[in-house]
Amino acid sequence: xxxxxxxxxxxxxxxxxxxxxxxxxxxxxxxxxxxxxxxxxxxxxxxxxxxxxxxxxxxxxxxxxxxxxxxxxxxxxxxxxxxxxxxxxxxxxxxxxxxxxxxxxxxxxxxxxxxxxxxxxxxxxxxxxxxxxxxxxxxxxxxxxxxxxxxxxxxxxxxxxxxxxxxxxxxxxxxxxxxxxxxxxxxxxxxxxxxxxxxxxxxxxxxxxxxxxxxxxxxxxxxxxxxxxxxxxxxxxxxxxxxxxxxxxxxxxxxxxxxxxxxxxxxxxxxxxxxxxxxxxxxxxxxxxxxxxxxxxxxxxxxxxxxxxxxxxxxxxxxxxxxxxxxxxxxxxxxxxxxxxxxxxxxxxxxxxxxxxxxxxxxxxxxxx
Numbered sequence: 402x403x404x405x406x407x408x409x410x411x412x413x414x415x416x417x418x419x420x421x422x423x424x425x426x427x428x429x430x431x432x433x434x435x436x437x438x439x440x441x442x443x444x445x446x447x448x449x450x451x452x453x454x455x456x457x458x459x460x461x462x463x464x465x466x467x468x469x470x471x472x473x474x475x476x477x478x479x480x481x482x483x484x485x486x487x488x489x490x491x492x493x494x495x496x497x498x499x500x501x502x503x504x505x506x507x508x509x510x511x512x513x514x515x516x517x518x519x520x521x522x523x524x525x526x527x528x529x530x531x532x533x534x535x536x537x538x539x540x541x542x543x544x545x546x547x548x549x550x551x552x553x554x555x556x557x558x559x560x561x562x563x564x565x566x567x568x569x570x571x572x573x574x575x576x577x578x579x580x581x582x583x584x585x586x587x588x589x590x591x592x593x594x595x596x597x598x599x600x601x602x603x604x605x606x607x608x609x610x611x612x613x614x615x616x617x618x619x620x621x622x623x624x625x626x627x628x629x630x631x632x633x634x635x636x637x638x639x640x641x642x643x644x645x646x647x648x649x650x651x652x653x654x655x656x657x658x659x660x661x662x663x664x665x666x667x668x669x670x671x672x673x674x675x676x677x678x679x680x681x682x683x684x685x686x687x688x689x690x691x692x693x694x695x696x697x698x699x700x701x702x703x704x705x706x707x708x709x710x711x712x713x714x715x716x717x718x719x720x721x722x723x724x725x726x727x728x729x730x731x732x733x734x735x736x737x738x739x740x741x742x743x744x745x746x747x748x749x750x751x752x753x754x755x756x757x758x759x760x761x762x763x764x765x766x767x768x769x770x
Contacts, residue, residue: 438727450734452504455741459501462745466494469748472761481570482688485547486751488574492540493744499533500741515602523594523609535585537740538625541633542577544699548640551692555647558685585625591618627714634700634707641696648689691754695747702743705736 469490473483506525513521550570553561592609599606709732718724751758 438731440727443727443731446731446734448507450738452507455738456501456504458738458741458745459497459504462497462741463494463501465745465748466490466497468762469751470494471765472751472758475761475765476757478571479567481550481565481567482692484567484570485543485550485574486747488578489540489543489547490747492536492543492578493747495536496533496540496744497741499529499536500737500744502529503533517606518604519607520609523607526592526609527589531588534588535582537744538585538629539578539581540744541630541703542581543574544696545633545636545640546573546577547692548637548644548696551689552640552643552647554685555644555651555689587621588625591621623714627710630707630710634703637696638700641693641700644689644693644696648686648693651686687754691750694750694754698746698750699743702739702746705732705739709733709736 470487473487473490476483478484478487503525506521506529509521510525550561550565554565590612592611594607595610596605597608598604712719716725719729720726721729723729752762753759
């Protein structure tokens, strides 16, 4: 039977809300308080970053990802790239919806209406923080699929086309999304709702109480909040480096080939064939460069989150209720802000680096003006 405990995998999820509020009185003594960052600084950073900035960026990201989905749908979901990027846009949109809901929940937490029968902080964990974590993980693994697929396309362009058909890409996108979503749904089993007497109103209020499953907690924490995120990040990092290296090599090879072809006189009947081949290679190179930019945005915005995950596993005091709790909440607030930026920024890479996306997007609005 699970026991009530304060150290569970849910603690990591709860940190999403802890970064934007200080709603429940600290259970630690004055001697355990963190003095590296003041309470005032923590509150200021939480309000400015997690409510104002995250709220605005999340709203912007909901719009940009909706536009991404619209454009890819109008272009047709018969292309590998469009299918993958459509799935990524959908999960990013859901991440940002719940991210914005966290910002809204903070306002309710600050007001804390006494008539509420459910603790607003506990409610925000169930309805905002947990879903946000789940869809963030789905988005990360879809990004890994896109980077791996594109890296293989650059390395083995002719063989990979036969393997990664549009149907295969759609199945992989759905399978990865469903598996990641269902596996992380297990986080809901690490907490339970209990009615607790609220001394301020002298009424019962429902709170979310974390549960402990003994050694299983350690395994789940290590798997979901260290090993899998680190594996995901390293996979994307390796594929991005591979794409950059392969593109440089292929560019040098094409330059040598063009010099060689310029010396030899091409037959007229082969001129169009060479020209079409150059156009196809140029198109694939542009797509690969756009994917590289998306991966670089992902890597840049997710470095802080992965560093913080590593620090949490080696520094016991760096926890949401540890001696360095204020530093923990401030740094995680900034990390969550960068994650919101990552989920919102892909639109600009598509708009400025894909002429097809640009044409489809602008034509859609021109017809409505």
